[in-house]
Amino acid sequence: MPLGGRVINHILFTLFLYIFSLLCADTLSANPLSTTQTIELKEYWTLCIQHTEARNVECKTQESVGAIEQSFEDFDGIAIYRTDFTVDKSYQNIPLTLYIPHLRDADEVFLNGYLIGQSGQFPPNFEKATLYSRSYPLPNSRLHFGSDTYNELVIRVYNHARQGGLSSGAPIIQSSQTITDQQVASEGLLMLYVGVMLIIAAVQGFYFAAQPQSRDHLYFGLFCVAEAIYILTYSHFAFASGLNLNIIFRANIVLFGLLTMLFFMFMTSFFKRRTSNWFKIPLLSFLLAYCVASIFIDIDLIYHLVHLLQALSVFVLIPFYLYLFYNAIRDKLPYAKLMASTLAAFIIAVFFDILVDLQILPTFINELEGLISPVFLVAIFIVLTLILIHKHWLYYRNATYDYLTNCLRRSAFIERLDEELHRIHRSENTLVLALLDLDHFKQINDQYNHIVGDNILRAVATRTSDALRDFDLLGRYGGDEFIIAAQVSNEQDASQLLKRIHISITEKPVMNGDKKPLYVTVTIGGVTTDPKTPSSAEELIEKADDILVKGKIKQKGRVHI
Ligand SMILES: Nc1nc2c(ncn2[C@@H]2O[C@H](COP(=O)(O)OP(=O)(O)OP(=O)(O)O)[C@@H](O)[C@H]2O)c(=O)[nH]1
Numbered sequence: 001m002p003l004g005g006r007v008i009n010h011i012l013f014t015l016f017l018y019i020f021s022l023l024c025a026d027t028l029s030a031n032p033l034s035t036t037q038t039i040e041l042k043e044y045w046t047l048c049i050q051h052t053e054a055r056n057v058e059c060k061t062q063e064s065v066g067a068i069e070q071s072f073e074d075f076d077g078i079a080i081y082r083t084d085f086t087v088d089k090s091y092q093n094i095p096l097t098l099y100i101p102h103l104r105d106a107d108e109v110f111l112n113g114y115l116i117g118q119s120g121q122f123p124p125n126f127e128k129a130t131l132y133s134r135s136y137p138l139p140n141s142r143l144h145f146g147s148d149t150y151n152e153l154v155i156r157v158y159n160h161a162r163q164g165g166l167s168s169g170a171p172i173i174q175s176s177q178t179i180t181d182q183q184v185a186s187e188g189l190l191m192l193y194v195g196v197m198l199i200i201a202a203v204q205g206f207y208f209a210a211q212p213q214s215r216d217h218l219y220f221g222l223f224c225v226a227e228a229i230y231i232l233t234y235s236h237f238a239f240a241s242g243l244n245l246n247i248i249f250r251a252n253i254v255l256f257g258l259l260t261m262l263f264f265m266f267m268t269s270f271f272k273r274r275t276s277n278w279f280k281i282p283l284l285s286f287l288l289a290y291c292v293a294s295i296f297i298d299i300d301l302i303y304h305l306v307h308l309l310q311a312l313s314v315f316v317l318i319p320f321y322l323y324l325f326y327n328a329i330r331d332k333l334p335y336a337k338l339m340a341s342t343l344a345a346f347i348i349a350v351f352f353d354i355l356v357d358l359q360i361l362p363t364f365i366n367e368l369e370g371l372i373s374p375v376f377l378v379a380i381f382i383v384l385t386l387i388l389i390h391k392h393w394l395y396y397r398n399a400t401y402d403y404l405t406n407c408l409r410r411s412a413f414i415e416r417l418d419e420e421l422h423r424i425h426r427s428e429n430t431l432v433l434a435l436l437d438l439d440h441f442k443q444i445n446d447q448y449n450h451i452v453g454d455n456i457l458r459a460v461a462t463r464t465s466d467a468l469r470d471f472d473l474l475g476r477y478g479g480d481e482f483i484i485a486a487q488v489s490n491e492q493d494a495s496q497l498l499k500r501i502h503i504s505i506t507e508k509p510v511m512n513g514d515k516k517p518l519y520v521t522v523t524i525g526g527v528t529t530d531p532k533t534p535s536s537a538e539e540l541i542e543k544a545d546d547i548l549v550k551g552k553i554k555q556k557g558r559v560h561i
Contacts (some may be wrong), residue, residue, distance in 0.1 A: 039096070041171065041172070042085060044061055045062045046082045047079060050079075050080075051076065058072065065166050067164065068165035085150070086148070086150060086151070089146055095137065098173050099174065100134040100166070101171075102168040104165075105120070105158050107120065108155075109154070111142050111143070112152050127244060127245040128245060131239075131252060132236070135179050161301075187236050189375070191237075193377065193378055194232055197228035197381065203389070207388065207389065207392050214391075214395075216269040223263055223266055234252070258287075260287055260317070264283065270339065271333065273327070283312075314354065325340035335390075342383045405457055405458055405461035406461065407465070409476065414541075418537045421536070421537060421540075425531075429487055430493075430531055431488065431529045432484075432494035434561075435544045437523050441479075444456060460520065464505060469486070522557070524558075526544055526560070527540055547560050547561070
């Protein structure tokens with residue numbers, strides 16, 4: 001595995017450790033029971049329903065509070081959850097708050113007959129407050145204190161177009177301070193997630209600008225922007241923004257489609273898969289139609305669309321991605337395994353999210369919701385970003401440096417030489433440019449083998465580089481030819497430098513495993529610039545080449561200047 005891959009693997013491993021420690025912390029703090037005292041609500045709740053079209057009311061008792069469909073099937077209308085509780089006198093001076101985890105519907109909450117809060121709106125101005133948890137302060141003046149006086153809690157829910165009610169568990173009552181702390185913490189986490197997504201998007205935008213043929217940077221950047229906005233739709237900031245909640249809800253659903261589309265484009269682009277148009281065009285058309293339809297479709301029907309997209313993700317896209325991973329690993333594409341495992345973690349999280357959303361998991365598994373916590377997703381996105389950046393860096397490196405000797409490639413050398421010549425001319429200094437050609441190298445290759453030849457090329461590069469200063473230039477000009485450029489004081493200084501390089505290459509043998517040590521000889525042809533006359537890189541290289549060719553004919557193994 002290349003060094004970069006190993007480094008990323010270590011980072012990945014560390015991140016996963018970090019995530020799991022955070023997940024544990026997250027799960028603990030997500031359960032307010034473990035931190036401060038909670039006022040127990042009765043386990044038994046009465047649930048009454050009234051269908052939109054019918055007048056009669058039906059009631060059942062729930063042993064532990066749950067979704068409406070646990071007690072009544074296919075319900076559409078107003079459901080009323082009722083329970084009672086006592087509050088000890090010691091709470092008289094403590095502000096208390098009722099916290100309801102994620103509720104799909106609009107709701108109104110009554111304490112001892114008084115409306116204490118509502119989210120969303122009931123018809124006729126229906127607004128669906130589906131994405132948010134609720135917290136309602138319980139006014140002390142409305143509470144009855146003492147262990148023998150009961151308080152009545154009623155939660156009216158407008159359940160419409162989808163099963164719901166108190167499907168995420170029972171509400172809790174705690175000190176307002178605790179609930180606020182908790183909400184600030186989770187809102188802070190969301191905002192951190194949004195910030196990280198936007199930073200990643202900016203980084204990807206930068207890399208895309210530097211290398212426009214790499215569309216994966218573009219798609220991943222756009223994906224992160226869409227993800228940031230998607231997460232914002234869940235924030236309390238959106239809830240309190242005054243925007244119509246149905247509009248935020250629709251935006252959330254549209255973004256879900258957009259994210260699916262961008263993820264598909266990113267995956268096919270990263271794994272360089274030319275997906276058949278028979279697959280791609282209908283798929284992208286469907287996703288586009290989904291996004292447009294989510295804006296205009298009647299809000300009652302929107303969940304049918306969502307279910308369609310969820311089915312497409314589970315039955316078509318996830319198998320397709322697994323097929324991509326399989327092919328990439330089989331073809332040994334760069335980063336295939338690492339990318340596949342990171343993306344697989346992300347896909348599992350999304351798949352899990354879909355199952356939680358459809359409420360088809362046993363309740364205890366829902367506890368694992370930390371899997372889709374922002375910390376987990378941020379870690380995945382950071383790993384993806386590192387992989388993309390490393391891929392870009394390798395691309396840049398391979399375009400700039402010679403793979404075998406680690407010297408500049410010819411084109412990169414000429415580019416840097418041009419810059420250096422401008423600088424040298426402005427400061428009226430002198431530069432020496434020299435070509436180094438190994439003597440009888442073909443013979444070495446033929447007599448030993450190419451691996452020995454490669455070792456010699458590497459050794460020559462290292463020795464030359466050691467003889468130069470950090471800011472001098474060293475490049476590989478061709479097969480067994482190297483090129484250097486260095487600032488010198490005058491021609492004599494240049495000659496001394498080239499002799500020093502010559503000695504450092506030839507004085508010691510190159511050790512050749514258990515075979516005998518090999519001495520190499522090299523011919524060097526160099527020119528110096530005139531501080532008063534500007535010269536181009538091409539002119540200088542041509543002159544040095546002339547001197548080298550003539551030098552090789554005249555006397556090999558020497559410095560000619
Ligand atoms: N091992 C190895 N050989 C290479 C590499 N690139 C080029 N060569 C070989 O380097 C040799 C260059 O030979 P020439 O420049 O023609 O001549 P020479 O044998 O060095 O002879 P003179 O330069 O006239 O002394 C060829 O045999 C190439 O196959 C490489 O990356 N690794």
